[in-house]
Structure formats: structure tokens, C-alpha cells
Amino acid sequence: MNALICGSMAYDTIMVFHDKFKNHILPDKLHILNVSFLVPAIRREYGGCAGNIAYNLKLLKEEPFIMATVGHDFEPYAHWLSQHRIASRYIKVLDDHYTGQAYITTDVDDNQINAFHPGAMNFSHLNSVPVDSEIGIGIVSPDGKQGMQEHAEQFAELGIPFIFDPGQGMPMFNGEELLHFLDLANYATFNDYESELLQDRTGLTLEQIAEKVDALIITLGSHGSQIYTQGGCIDIPAVAPAQIVDPTGCGDAYRAGLLYGLMNDYDWEITGRIASLLGSIKIEHAGTQNHTFTMTEFKQRYQQSFGSTF
Template sequence: MSALICGSLAFDSIMVFHDHFKNHILPEKIHMLNVSFLVPEMRREFGGCAGNIAYNLKLLGGNPQIMATCGADFAPYAAHLDKLEISRKHIRSVDDSFTAQAFITTDLSDNQITAFHPGAMNFSHFNHVDQASDITIGIVAPDGRNGMLQHAREFHAAGTPFIFDPGQGMPMFDGNDLMEFVALADYVTLNDYEAELLQNRTGKTLPELAQQVRALIVTCGELGSQIYTGGQIFDIPCARASAVLDPTGCGDAYRAGLLHGISNGMDWPTTGRLASLMGAIKIAHRGGQNHAPSQGEIKKLFKTEFGYELD
């Protein structure tokens, strides 16, 4: 069984400014801003929603297939995926383009200034779901606008169940677009802020939206998550983290847990708890792909946290 993960691949350049932005930005000069921050700390991480989800699904023993677009600078990421034994069969290289890149500068108050270059992500519609075979489940994660719409339609046409995960791509879509995604999808997953946006843009409540899919999942950070399904709401507790170092990629780790639970026929309380645990494991490490628990360790942590065995 394979999961087709449609979404972005990106390099994340993360820099730390050893001061506070507010000390160097004059409020009365915002209209003519010209500042430079010395950032002695910098690291480059492998990221993007598709890459992060695939990484976590692989940790769980799944068989992720990434469908994404990359640029001419992708070689280091390609080598990383090869080392992880994650297939690159459906990753398309776009000439004269960069792989998507995020440049994030954080100050000592955890304020962030981010510049994002979509690069090859804008050509995600070059890929088609029917190019992949033996797919049992999919996910449409943040990507190029046209690609997200196209892949959702293609999953639905093929009869392949999939998760709609708008994430940071939400601003690209109006209410009609979002209602189409919900109508096409089998599952929808959002964080609490995205859930508010979805309701505002569609004019529908979460229970109303949940009636149109098999399950609607809303994450609420340290408050846990809720799963709306079959007229019920399952409250999923937040798994305890050994440390809270970096939330980058926690949502993607959660979504890998959802994919694994759905693919393996787990009940919703167990699926949600596994997803929560994957997010907790991730948040204790910097970057989206630097945690590396074995499947045995994940099962042990699950039993310790929730009191029963993970099949």
C-alpha cells in the first residue's frame, strides 16, 4: 500500500538574530524601512509539507510516494531522500527554477520575519495523480494553487480517498474553491485558525462541513485536537513532549499519523492519538526532519502516554 503525498518540497534557511527586532525598527519610520540584521546562527533544513509528511510516514513504516516539483538546486534534498529510501519517482524537476525556499529570521522574543520563494512549486500542476500506481490513499497538502485544485479533482475522479490539508495555502482560495475541496475530499484537516477561516469563507459551521466528509480533524496546539466523524466528536488529548524546541513541521507529523491510522484501519481515537504523538516527538527536535525514533520506540511511547498497545 502506498500513500501519494501531493505538496511542497522546500529548503528552510533558519537564522537567529541575537537581539529584538523592536530595538532596531523605528515605528515612525516604517514607511521607509531599511534595516539589516546580523545573524551569526544559521541552519538549512529539508522541509516542505510533502517532504515532512513523507518523512514521518516512513518512520511509521509506511510507503510514501511524494508528488511534487523541484528546481535545479534539488541535489542535496534528492540525496537526503535516497538515504531515507523515499521514492523520487513522482518528483518533477523544473528547469530554470529554484526549489521552493523559506528564509526565516527569528529574534530573541521568537518574533519571525519570513520571506518565501515558491519557485518550482508554482508548476505543481505539471504532475498528475494518474501517473502514480498502487495508491490506496492520498493527501493534497499546501502547494501551487492550480496543482492543489487539479490533484483534488484527480483523486476524486480516480476514486482514491484523500485528505484535504489547506494549511498555509488557505489564502489562495475563496469560499467556492474551499467548498469544492470539501465536496471532493474524504477527509479534511486544519489547525484551529484555519478552521475559523474555513467557516468564515464558506459560511458553514464545522459540524455542517463535517457532514460532507468521512472525518474533519481540527488541531488546537497544546489543547489537543478534535475529530468530527459520523455525528460524533472525539476529543484527542495532546501528547506530552520531552521538550518544546521547534514547532516547525509538527502539523505535518500529525498528518502522517492520520494517514497511517486511516490506511491501517485504526479507530479514530487511536488514529488521533498516534497523530498527536508524532507531533509531540517532532516538537522536541529542531527542523522538520531531524527526529528519528524507531517503530518500536513509537509504540513504546504510545503505550506509556495513552495506556494501551498500538497495533
């Protein structure tokens, strides 16, 4: 079974300011804000939700296909995907646009000032879910609004089960639109903040939302996650990382674990634990696609973490 990963591709430019923002921003002068931060530490990472999910799923020895729109500056990222044998046949290059760009400045207190240029991502609707492939499952992750809506419709029309994962794209949708996604999707996943926003915008409780899908997954950071399915709720424990280096991309790693479990017909207890472990491994490394492991190493750590195997 192959997985189609619909979502963003982006370059993450991460800068570190060796001081505190609060020492340089005057609260009573915010209306005339004009500040500059010296950032002696900088790095550029490959990111975007689709890229991150696919990278993690490939580590688990599955075959992800990324479907995304990118810009004329995509060549270095394309080379990276090729090095890791991640298929790019459904990635469309738009020569008049940039690939999505995230600029993240972090201070010594881990506060962040971010700017994001969506670029080619805004045209994700120019791609369509392929009808003549061996896609067995999909995910609709953060992307252009029209693209997310159309790809969900296409998965449903083709009878391909998929996960609805709006992530940071949640604010784009009103309650009616979110309910329609849930009517189309087989599974849905949100973090704790997004789940609160979902309830506020739809007027439904988590239990009511869970009735609309086969499984509703809520991630709770260091408190683990919860999977609502078949009228019950399964608590999935968090895996304590060896060290906390960078939480960016942990949610994407977790979602790759969900896809892996579904692709291999594992029950939700095992699927959730695989996802939890994958997120923990990611947090131990800087960037979203710099961690690596063999399946033997992953299964050994799973056994150490949960006292069982899969």
C-alpha cells in the same frame, strides 16, 4: 497500501538574531523601513509539506510517494531522500527554476520575519496523480493553487480517498473553491486558525462542514485536537513533549499520523493519538526532518502516553 503525498518541497534557511526586532524597528518609521540584522547562527534544513509528511510516514514504516515539482538545485535534497529510502519517482525537476525556498529569521522572543519563494512549486499542475500505480490513499497539502485543484479532481476521478490539507495555502481559495474541495475530499484537516477562516469564507459551522466529509480534523496546538465524524466529536489529548525545541513541522508530522492510521484501518481514537504523539516527538527536535525512532520505541511511548497499545 501506498500513499501519494502531493505538496511542496523546500529548503528552509533558518537564521537566529540574538536580540529583539522591536529594539531595531521604529514604529513611526515603518513607511521608510530599512533594517539589517546580524545573524551569527544559521542552518539549512530540508522541508516543504510533502517532504515533511513523507519523512514522518517513512518513520512509521509505510511507503510514501512524494509528488512535487522542484528546481535545478534539488540534488542535495534528492540525496537526502535516497538515504532515507523515500521514493522520488513522481518528483519532477524543472531546470529553469529553483526549489521552493523559505528564509526565516527568528529573534530571542521567537518572533519571526519570513520570506518564501515558491519557485518550481508554482508549476505543480505539471504533475498528475498516476493512474497505473498502487496508490491507496493521498493527501493534497499546500502547493501551487492550480496543482492543488487539479490533484483533488484527479484523486476523486480515480476513486482514491484523500485528505484535503490546505494549510498556509488557505488564503488562495475563496469560499466556493473551498466548498468544492470538501465535496471532493474524504477527509479534511485544519488548525484552529484555519478552521476559523474556513467558517468565515464558507459561511458554514464546523458541524456543517463535517457533514461533507467522512472526518474533519481540527488541531488545537497544546490543547490537542478534535475529530468530527459520524455526527460526533472525538477529543484527542495532546502529548506533553519532553522539551519544546522547534514547533516547525509539527502539523506535517500530525498529518503523517493521520495517514498512517487510515492506511492501517485504525479507529479515529487511535489514529488521532498516533498523530498527536508524532507531533510531540517532532517538537522536541530542531528542524522538520531530524527526529528519528524505531517502531518499538514509538509504541512504547504511545503506551506511556495513553495507557494503551495499538
